[in-house]
Amino acid sequence: MKALILVGGESLPRLSTLGRTLPFLEMASHSSHIDKAPPLIRVPTGFGTRLRPLTFSKPKPLVEFANKHMILHQIEALAKVGVKDIILAVNYQPDVMVEAMHKVEEQFGVTIHFSIEPEPLGTAGPLALARAILEKDSEPFFVLNSDVICEFPFEGLLAFHRSHGCEGTLMTTRVQDPSKFGVILTKPGTTQIARFVEKPTEWVGDHINAGIYIFSTKILNRIANRPMSIEKDVFPFMARDGELHTIPLQGFWADVGQPKDFLIGTGLYLNSLAAHESPELAKGPHIVGNVLIHETAVIGEGCRIGPDVTIGPGAKVGNGVRLSKCVLMKNAVVKDFAWVNRSIIGWYSTVGKWARLDNTTVLGEDVHVADEVFVNGGSVLPHKNRMASRVQHSLSATEVDMKAVARLVAECQRMTDAAETVAEEVRRSITQNTNCLSQLRILSKQIEDSSLELQLISGQHSVSVAPEAIVVD
Template identity: 30%
Template sequence: MLKAVIMAGGKGTRLRPLTFTRPKPMIPLVNRPIIQHTVERLKSMGFKDIVMTLNYRSDNVKEHFQDGSSMGVNINYSVEESPQGTGGSVLKAKKCIKETFLVLSGDVISNVNFKDVLKFHKDKGAVATLVLTPVEDPSHFGIAVLDEDSRITNYLEKPSADEVFSNIANTGIYIFEPEIFNFFDEKKGEIDFSNEIFPRLIEEDAGIYGYVFDGYWNDVGRPETYLKATYDILNRKIHQKIYKKRAKQSIGKIGNIWMGKNIHIGRKVRIEGPVVIGNNSFLDDGSKLSHGTVIGDGVYIGKNSTIQGSVILSDSVVKKNSFLSGCIIDTHCTINEHTIIEKGVVTGSRVEIGKNSVVKSSRHIKNQTNIVSDSVVDADI
């Protein structure tokens, strides 16, 4: 089976402050790093020889996966001292590549069948095959035009509104032949697939094809797409691993409730699934979790607090009578009593929000920020 190269070196600036303490592929998604979902899918389809290209906070990834044996795969690492671009990161891993290889981003969640793409690639005799998918808003992606034989005839990265000529977007999943490296300028510092390599392949009619995929795909690059991926996994729009244990339905507990180990559930707690509750978490009396909520390991939810469609990462505390909706709370945070956190809020780690406070929608709060009691936060911090 061919080698898979996972690009996992980006800084994830659009997901700050979550990426101040970890690389974007290591952000927990339903209590597993985003990139772990990718590795698990590769393994399930027989792709067990993996190279990860790393740069920003590379040690976080290496410490988590090590050689991959704990997951039944073999992982090697190619670490860039400085960012080399998407193409440059793969070029640096060239010494590990001798035959046809798969490339994908470490922050993409998809159910594309890699074996089907490989067959398409071989049938076309392609040098490069891009997995493409229809999108509503092409401005965040590269877009392509195909001829009747699925050959890519035009490509543009992140077009402005007046430049859009297609809604068929690049998913960041590719299959290449080793000949792809013939189109690289190895003397150049940063090399980008979308801005340099793909246009050159088109110009030289070198065999670049598009495999149009109409299944599930999510580029988890912004808080809203991160929450969407969370909700889609919980609602089983895409099947990813979740805790095996499910709570039995009973009074106050309805829907799918996936649970880790050693969880305390107090009196009159109401849980409306789909919900995930991590290991060693504590739900105090009268608290309520509603659909779309993910609770990390070691989280405390205080008396009569309500969590709606939010992600609360490990070792955070939400004290009594607080209300959180559609937000992302990073690790080791403290939300004091009688606090309201509105939709779209993202906090960094070790943030403390004083009691009787309100954090208005879509605000971002950086790591280790302390907000005094009785505050109204209506700007990014």
């Protein structure tokens, strides 16, 4: 069994097999690691721009998610279902990927090859590039988006695909706001896909593409050796021909390709570990909710950690630190009494004493935030340790001195109190004016009544005026 992982990036028209480089078709004909039943996985990623500044230091598949390279979650799941050969279609930092995959081969007992694209081929083109290998036999193959994290139910997906016998099966997941995605509609009472509705403006459904597929080799007849989108150039025609089915994904699902979603996905992954009663989760009086702490990390006294926190190898957390919904990468340091919420701290980075990070702040590799600095939604480029003061100035739009914060809070409180005083005066004035208005209304009514009475009297009697007196008949 084998697999193909598309990593994306630079344009280098060769294929390497962990140290060897040769034309793609030559590798396909000479490799001795191809079995007769090859599921394929293709994990598409590009330059990783959405996950910067972390991807300035390493390719996105090598960024740690829950203390494990993102790509290892997929490779581990593949190895469990018997995949032995994995082809990585790479054009971004290929040397880094090659070096990292040496250990992966040994760890999971797989053979990893690299297909370096002459140009980015989209989400379908790489299948045509790998056609010589895929058509070695008629067995179906997996296709997987590398940004996706879930429980990877490959065995169930394979069984379902074989049961209907058509060209392809894709997994779906439900979302609360389908207007941001392409919605999948099936024919009534079946699993056969009828059509796709891209970013609907009105309700049509809430099932979207989960980025996990399995195909028969017949799909290769639909794909040319050029840049193509499998979602736009292939799937609609498969659906038209009745060759595409869908199965709902059970359990959690997350696209972790950008910082906000990376943090949300971390929480979902940790919830899944808790549901399976994983012994990996940390325990203790200082732990709140689901927390994953590497065994080599050091935690100080009086800390409160969680929920949804992962702490990487060699990380150090000082005394009295508060961590919530955040990720600390390898050898990150958070000093005493710092507060980190909804943020990612990159490799070898430091957060100073009494500092605060919040609102999806991301520190790249080797960044040092000074003491008593508040970083709110900042994104800091790697290697700012030599210029700590400039790091503070570069974040001037989102950071303030903690003493200045205290002064601003006091000033805001004073202004709030003054506003309350003015509001009370206005309320009293309104009450007084209301009372005056009521009195005026009463007096007006009395005047009106008196005027009416005077008219009645005038109609019943004649009035004459004498020089000496008024005489009424």
